[in-house]
Amino acid sequence: MSKLPHISTSIFSIMSQLANEHNAINLSQGFPNFPVDSLLKERAAFWSKQEIHQYLPMAGYPPLLEKIAQLTKDSYQRIIDPNTNIIITAGATEGIFATIQALVMPNEEVIILDPSYDCYETPILLCNAIPKRINLNDDFTPNWELIGNTVNSKTRMIIINNPHNPTGTTWKEHDFIALEKLTESNPNLIILSDEVYEYITFENKHQSINQREKLKEKSIAISSFGKSFHITGWKIGYIVAAEDLMKEIKKVHQFLVFSVNSIAQYAINDYLDSAKIHELGWFYQQKRDFFRSLLKETKFELLPCEGSYFQIANYSKITNENDLEFAKKLVTQFGVATIPLSPFYADHKQTNCLRFCFAKEEETLVSATEKLLKL
Structure with a gap:
């Protein structure tokens, strides 16, 4: 079975x-087929020869957590506590899995907007929860009328993906306003915001859930160093969330991987000093x-x-x-x-x-x- x-x-x-x-x-x-920045490779080579091969703290290497907090402030003007609002994950996929496992209860519903990345549904099913998959409009924008009609007292989470994989679309201001109205009328609803391509936007600058005062306390933002630094094989990302949500996510994370690759964390911590993200x-x-x-x-x-x-x-x-x-x-x-x-x-x-x-x-x-x- x-x-x-x-x-x-x-x-x-x-x-x-x-x-x-x-x-x-x-x-x-x-995944990219061009070389990784030589400086990042040099930092990884350097740290591989140092005595840093044992477990790091469960949430991540403290200096790296501090730099992520600064990056979040610089990018989105959101001030977060490195000790309570951030966790390093084994890629964005682990972050998504840990979040859903931690925060979704059996028989609760989770809204997924299709076309959607294939790692969203599985952790929902493993929670004995119910995925409610809603098609985007033909131009791949959210259908807010349909979403609003689907949300009910059992709806625990909505998963959003911005910039969107597979279509390359991005959310606009009116989409966030619609989401804010939805959460105001459904206080049990939390948001899982998959933003792994946050630094890969073009004519219009990325709008993050981290910038929304009305949403950030009930949101979980997923980021990926793998996508940002062309190192998908390193499988390293991070989560930013409010403290009450992060406490629950950490409970699951510690039994999935406990802590993430030490060499990668040390190398990225160094690289963030000069990376032109x-x-x-x-x-x-x-x-x-x-x-x-x-x-x-x-x-x-x-x-x-x-x-x-x-x-x-x-x-x-x-x-x-x-x-x-x-x-x-x-x-x-x-x-x-x-x-x-x-x-x-x-x-x-x-x-x-x-x-x-x-x-x-x-x-x-x-x-x-x-x-x-x-x-």
């Missing part, structure tokens, strides 16, 4: 395996614009990309196949791996769209586009 009978191999694993089997260019999984959006905007200029020569229709390192493209002018079939054909016949959107929906909604990751070297993007021009 399975506790998760409907959970199978993730679409990311499927497409990456197909890419390997067919020697395809992998624009599916969201606020230039990250500009760095990725160059890649976005370059990739979009290439794709404009293909038959794909490009949707807006406001943040993250993903570009959504509609393929309706190429074929009427469903997105999973078309994505597999791209790998096997044309040598480019992408991600279809339907697996991000509970109802497997067909949008005729694929997600491309442009966090790649320019030559990789050029080579992929040359293959796509053959469609």
Whole structure:
């Protein structure tokens, strides 16, 4: 008997395996293929030779917690206590899992906005709670009327993702105002805000839950050093939350991993002294614009990309196949791996769209586009 009978191999694993089997260019999984900053690698190499290989405090390396508090103040003007409002996690996924396990009770409901990242639903089910999955509008903005009609006395949490994976959309001021009204009329409702791409936004600066006075005391913000510093394999992120919420999250975290990789924490602590994290959006905007200029020569229709390192493209002018079939054909016949959107929906909604990751070297993007021009 399975506790998760409907959970199978993730679409990311499927497409990456197909890419390997067919020697395809992998624009599916969201990881960069360019070098990590040499200074960060040097700091990791330095600390690996020091005697810092034992457990760190459960919540994280204290100097790193202090720097995260300063980063949060600099980025969002929110003043937090390093000792009570922050915890270092084994990647954003562990932070999301620990938060849901800590704060959601059996038979409570959690709202997920589809298309949604696939790590949200599982911890809800393992709590014996009820995921309520609501489709975003066709332009991938929140449908506040539908969300409001779904929230009830059993609704414990709403999960928001901004900037959004897989679509690259970002929340606007009116979305936060709508969320504030929702929480005012539903005082039991808390917010899990997945902001792992917070420093990867383009024309418009990221708006964080950390900036909302009416929301921050009932919110949990998830961040990722893996995304911000191109070190996804390090699996290190952090949570910012109000003290009463953080106390409960720490209870779960200590029995999941207790503490996170010491070398990574020491290295990142050093790196934050010189990291130009606020230039990250500009760095990725160059890649976005370059990739979009290439794709404009293909038959794909490009949707807006406001943040993250993903570009959504509609393929309706190429074929009427469903997105999973078309994505597999791209790998096997044309040598480019992408991600279809339907697996991000509970109802497997067909949008005729694929997600491309442009966090790649320019030559990789050029080579992929040359293959796509053959469609």
